[in-house]
Amino acid sequence: MKKKILGSIVAVAIAAIAAVNVNFNNEAENRLSALSLANVEALADGESGGPGNSPCYTGEYQSWVPVALKCSVGCDQYDRVVGRVDKC
Amino acid sequence: MRYFFKYYLVFCSISLLISCQAIDKWDTIDVLSVSQRLDIQEILYTFDDALPVWMSVQDSVMFINLARSSKAAVALDIRTKSLINSFGEIGRGPNEVIGPELVAQMDSDELLLADVNTKKIVRIVQDTINKNYSLAGAMDYPEEIYPSSDLVFSENFISGRNMENEEAMFFIYNRTDRSSVDISCYPPVKNLQKRRSYFYAVRTAINEDANRIIAANYFFNMFHIYTLQGDYVKSLALSENPIPPVDPQSNEIDFREELTGIQALFPTEEYCYILLKTQNAKIQKDVVMIKVDWDGNLIKSYKIEEDIVGSIYVDEDYHRLYAIAQNIDENGGEIYNVISYSIN
Numbered sequence: 140m141k142k143k144i145l146g147s148i149v150a151v152a153i154a155a156i157a158a159v160n161v162n163f164n165n166e167a168e169n170r171l172s173a174l175s176l177a178n179v180e181a182l183a184d185g186e187s188g189g190p191g192n193s194p195c196y197t198g199e200y201q202s203w204v205p206v207a208l209k210c211s212v213g214c215d216q217y218d219r220v221v222g223r224v225d226k227c
Numbered sequence: 228m229r230y231f232f233k234y235y236l237v238f239c240s241i242s243l244l245i246s247c248q249a250i251d252k253w254d255t256i257d258v259l260s261v262s263q264r265l266d267i268q269e270i271l272y273t274f275d276d277a278l279p280v281w282m283s284v285q286d287s288v289m290f291i292n293l294a295r296s297s298k299a300a301v302a303l304d305i306r307t308k309s310l311i312n313s314f315g316e317i318g319r320g321p322n323e324v325i326g327p328e329l330v331a332q333m334d335s336d337e338l339l340l341a342d343v344n345t346k347k348i349v350r351i352v353q354d355t356i357n358k359n360y361s362l363a364g365a366m367d368y369p370e371e372i373y374p375s376s377d378l379v380f381s382e383n384f385i386s387g388r389n390m391e392n393e394e395a396m397f398f399i400y401n402r403t404d405r406s407s408v409d410i411s412c413y414p415p416v417k418n419l420q421k422r423r424s425y426f427y428a429v430r431t432a433i434n435e436d437a438n439r440i441i442a443a444n445y446f447f448n449m450f451h452i453y454t455l456q457g458d459y460v461k462s463l464a465l466s467e468n469p470i471p472p473v474d475p476q477s478n479e480i481d482f483r484e485e486l487t488g489i490q491a492l493f494p495t496e497e498y499c500y501i502l503l504k505t506q507n508a509k510i511q512k513d514v515v516m517i518k519v520d521w522d523g524n525l526i527k528s529y530k531i532e533e534d535i536v537g538s539i540y541v542d543e544d545y546h547r548l549y550a551i552a553q554n555i556d557e558n559g560g561e562i563y564n565v566i567s568y569s570i571n
Contacts, residue, residue, distance in 0.1 A: 193391075194422060200295070202278065202280050202294070202536040202537045203445070203490040203491070203536060204445060205376070205388070206326075206328075206343065206376035206377070206388075207425055208390075215344075216325060216326060217326060217343045217344055217374065217390070218294075218326055219280075219294075224422065
């Protein structure tokens, strides 16, 4: 009897861990799906990529931030800028 | 025997499941555990009308590239603390540049400036007669890695950040066979969907002998170690919460409370120096430099009181750290001091 109870506990534990892991994997897939969807939407409204339609940055210069396209100089120059984003 | 096999199977299953759960884990370095406070040893030079950004030192000459200036760079004599000359015309003509960055060179004394705006990589050369420096001899900007920033050259590789690749943190370009490996954005951050090439941007440092590349995030308190073939080794966090919050409305990193991340890297043969900067309302600004080996083990850390901007340079032979500190004068204007610290 004890062995059966112990076996049941082990089985439930495995099932619980497996469920958590499935949920974990689903979250990852959802993230990927959401990302893919966001990319599609961004491409659709022209917010990402493509000559003349790249995001450009309207913020101020900061020496330690990544280089990005800067709007205020005609969107053809790269600079270290933070802040809001517009479109070229 | 039957029970042994059953429990062995259960043990293996649980181990497998736990290993799946641990994909996103990393170790945290307590950056102040072996900390030494640094005091300024001397001020080498002061800029009040230009913004010094990137620096490199060669034979007692410090080269600094400038932003907001009529010249691209300056050469300073460290021994005499004087300006040798400023050089590099701004423009799109031959040997002219618009927004250049000093290229970090791992295995060469050659000094290069890369300018993504004019698609040039130009050399800094010295005139044999008047000893002044100038830009000359543009080399090819590899098509495979254009447009990119934060370039690091070693004998056989180039690393950097491709600004048009939304899925990659950085690339490792093989100069011999002209192949390139893109390293995916890491770690995954829920809801961070926009401007990923910007928010996941990293600086990199190469060590060919150790077959290591360190990539440090601008906006995360993390750095990652890969092989030069692009294989992931490990990630290390420099605070308990290394990933910034994401604004659920904009799906972008929310900087309103705090701006934190790794500002600069400086590699040497044995170590890599990493400058971490945090700005928030509570502590204002906090700057810490850590020294790690190429497997990410913390050797030492240094607390810096000054507001350091741009890059750093470490001279291990003379135990010096060179940096640029931003100060505000009595009229509210920005001035930048090129300073040195003594490090042990």
